[in-house]
Amino acid sequence: MPLMQRVFLFAAIAAIFVSVGCQKDEPPAVAPNVQFPIDINGLENEENRFFEFPVVLDQSTTRDITIFYETRPLTAEADVDYIPVQGSLTVPAGTASATITVEIVVDEYIEEDEEFRLVITGTQGAFLVDGIQEAIGTIINDDTFIGVSDNGHVSADSYPGKSLVWSDEFSGDAIDLGHWTYDLGASGWGNQELQNYTSSSDNAYVNDGKLFIVAKQEGIHYSSARMKSIGLQEFQYGRIDVRAMLPYGQGIWPAIWMLGANYPNAGWPACGEIDIMEVIGSSPNILHGTIHYGADWTQHNYVGQSTYLPSGETFADEFHVFSIDWDENGITWLLDDVPFYSVNASVTGSQPYPFDNPFFFILNVAVGGQWPGYPDASTTFPQFMAVDYVRVFQ
Ligand SMILES: [Ca+2]
Ligand SMILES: [Ca+2]
Incomplete structure (x- = not known):
């Protein structure tokens, strides 16, 4: 194809794309990047019972985005230190942020500071930056009591001839x-x-x-x-x-x-x-x-x-x-x-x-x-x- 014809064809295709976009009067359906911007460190107390992890898109888009996520244990133990979650989250069209909430287990017993992972396992309509996104939740001890199991030998409540x-x-x-x-x-x-x-x-x-x-x-x-x-x-x-x-x-x-x-x-x-x-x-x-x-x-x-x-x-x-x-x-x-x-x-x-x-x-x-x-x-x-x-x- 002669050079002039190629230039003309390219211009025509570009014009079609531009006109389609203008007709719908909305931005093109881009696939944004999904990110966890922060890890969360919180004292293990009632005020911090819910760790709220923000999820952000680097731009909003014209269609709903679905994010699949789950918690995974590190030093923190599922059901003992936090309530495990596995699910999906919809970021509605036109918005660029959402929150995943993980409940931690609050008790009165002293523990090491403990960590769990919140991992995005997949997306629909968006990309994961670097192929994976995870945030770390760190549960910081604020207790002083020692927790012990009651297991072990138990002696009699009474003895013959004694009170x-x-x-x-x-x-x-x-x-x-x-x-x-x-x-x-x-x-x-x-x-x-x-x-x-x-x-x-x-x-x-x-x-x-x-x-x-x-x-x-x-x-x-x-x-x-x-x-x-x-x-x-x-x-x-x-x-x-x-x-x-x-x-x-x-x-x-x-x-x-x-x-x-x-x-x-x-x-x-x-x-x-x-x-x-x-x-x-x-x-x-x-x-x-x-x-x-x-x-x-x-x-x-x-x-x-x-x-x-x-x-x-x-x-x-x-x-x-x-x-x-x-x-x-x-x-x-x-x-x-x-x-x-x-x-x-x-x-x-x-x-x-x-x-x-x-x-x-x-x-x-x-x-x-x-x-x-x-x-x-x-x-x-x-x-x-x-x-x-x-x-x-x-
Ligand atoms: Ca504790
Ligand atoms: Ca006792």
Whole structure:
């Protein structure tokens, strides 16, 4: 075709296109690009229950656009941390934006900051920039309570020939100060321990029917709590059951124990010490039951025994019941109702036998010390002991 004819044909085709457009009096049906312009970071609270992800077209168009999308988990878990969605969205002709809403799960339990993806899986009438579009939703923790499952061993509500004389079920919404008071401070507690014991609700609180004692790292320091029933709840003899879930890790040292109520006058170890439960966090499947005694600290002596959970289990996995059965003849230690150690009233030999007097409870989580050693890079914080109940039957 001669050059002039080609130019004429091109001009004619162009004219047809222009005239068609003008006749309809609307822009040509372009296919816009679809974009997620932002990720969303939101605190996990009621005000942010709905994460609203804007979807924008780089231009409006004359026909409806359909966008197909779905959520996909990253560290956030579907149905646990957010309500998964999968669906389609119409962006009506003449508009250039829309919103996809994802509901997050709001609770009161501390969690890591967690992420999910919102992915555009396909479109009709539009293009995806770079072939894919996704936005990240980050759910930012704003909670302080620790959530635990109630799983684990449960002890009997009653025993033949005995009745419940006292218990704390931790079923209220605060620590019962008629039952417990606090040891405070960072003296090392005779064992070169690192923690500062506080009365802060950051370190001890009641929630969900449990007492939580929380050891926290605060810069180069550690805080925790040590609850005691001295002067408030003291007992001589009984079947004592304490249901608890324990912390773990190098340098972590939880204990459920008792001292003679004459401790302020008699001193330690003359007052006597009954360790119902001690676990060294670096061996989180080994339970130690021990007594300490001696006329004075220069004659301190102790005897005890350990028992083990099956390989692969730890006391941090679920609740266990730590018990003693204590009467005038001696003390028997039990784990989940199974006896693993006993002493009788001649156990102290030539030393005084102090275990025939009232004793008070101590519940604590120590950080560091001569026995457990010290936290290292493998130790994670916070660490907590959750106590479901303390019961005394006589
Ligand atoms: Ca939460
Ligand atoms: Ca409870």
